[in-house]
Amino acid sequence: MPARTQLRVGRIARAHGLKGALKIELYTDDPGRRFVPGARFALQVPTSSKWHGKSIELVELRVYNGSPVAFFKGVGDRTEAETLVKAVLWVEQDATELPTEPDAWYVHQLAGLEVWREGERVGRVVRVDAMPAQDMLIVEIAGDEVMIPFVKAIVPEVDLRAGRIVITPPLGLLEDLEEEAPTEAPAATEPEVADAEPSAPAEADDASAPDTSETADDERA
Template sequence: MRLVVGRIGRAHGVKGEATIEVRTDDPELRFAPGAVLLTDPPERGPLTVRSGRVQGGRLVLSFEGASDRTAVERLRNTMLLADVDPTELPDDPDEYYDHQLEGLTVRSVDGVELGVVDQMVHGPAQDLFAVRRPDGGEFLLPFIAEFVPEVDLEGGVLVVDPPEGLLSL
């Protein structure tokens, strides 16, 4: 199974480095020098990590074959993927992979079906559920304990308690 572990951002400097939006709990492993990452779109990869460092709180990587700013800019917004064992689960029971959450039925705490988790959106402050409503509309819900009191993977249900007014937007 393939998981998104990051997204290539802007070029950093002129020597072929790029900022990375990290989407993994183990960046030391996933982005170690020599690590080979698949890409989406696939024609941009695979990419081999040449070097990495943290600068100003952001991960900065360089890749084999992308030796200047122009080459890195062509990779911008490329999703970085890693092959993982499908039985591998996060260590923390309150953490989930996107594929575990996408497709779950969303119900309010009083049992009203609100839709289905269409995708996870990884914002700078927090993760959000993009929920497709039965009528085809969509709403975003922050993935915080206050709004999401229960995740039942076995039952295929996400129980939510959205703040008043969110669903009427």
């Protein structure tokens, strides 16, 4: 039996209306495949939730004003719907299956990939964390975990078959990979001077010599 894994495909945002509908944040590019009537989702909720350890079955997915809205089996009113708010929806997936779209991948397939920058290997992907603005790659570099925004401008290449990703981080996002060691200048050497005969000291001007310059007499009236 092939290995199985789980994919995060959505998150319940809030209750919608009075009949148990729920607005969904989609984490998949293929909702037509994942959100079909009868699809079951494992729920990620706090341990204190009544839904902890349970799954839920989709009845229908509709679109209202551009937002996906889901109806689930057993959720018939707003009160029950609100108990599911913030739940994360997971589906099972063959761990070896690759996406059919070009330049696409599953989050679990990124963990362990080598990270390259300017032709040098700098680290490896530890995991991917979901953030409100965008996903973040958690990359281990020189023993530290560094967060790198998972956007095309910074991560232009993901090659699953080669087991690597390429990053082009802006200046300041990562510290320099190698500290340039200062090069020591060679010690200056004193030039060798040949021994010379001591020269006689120059004679100083005689400060006591009388002033011989003549001074004109004052003109008397």
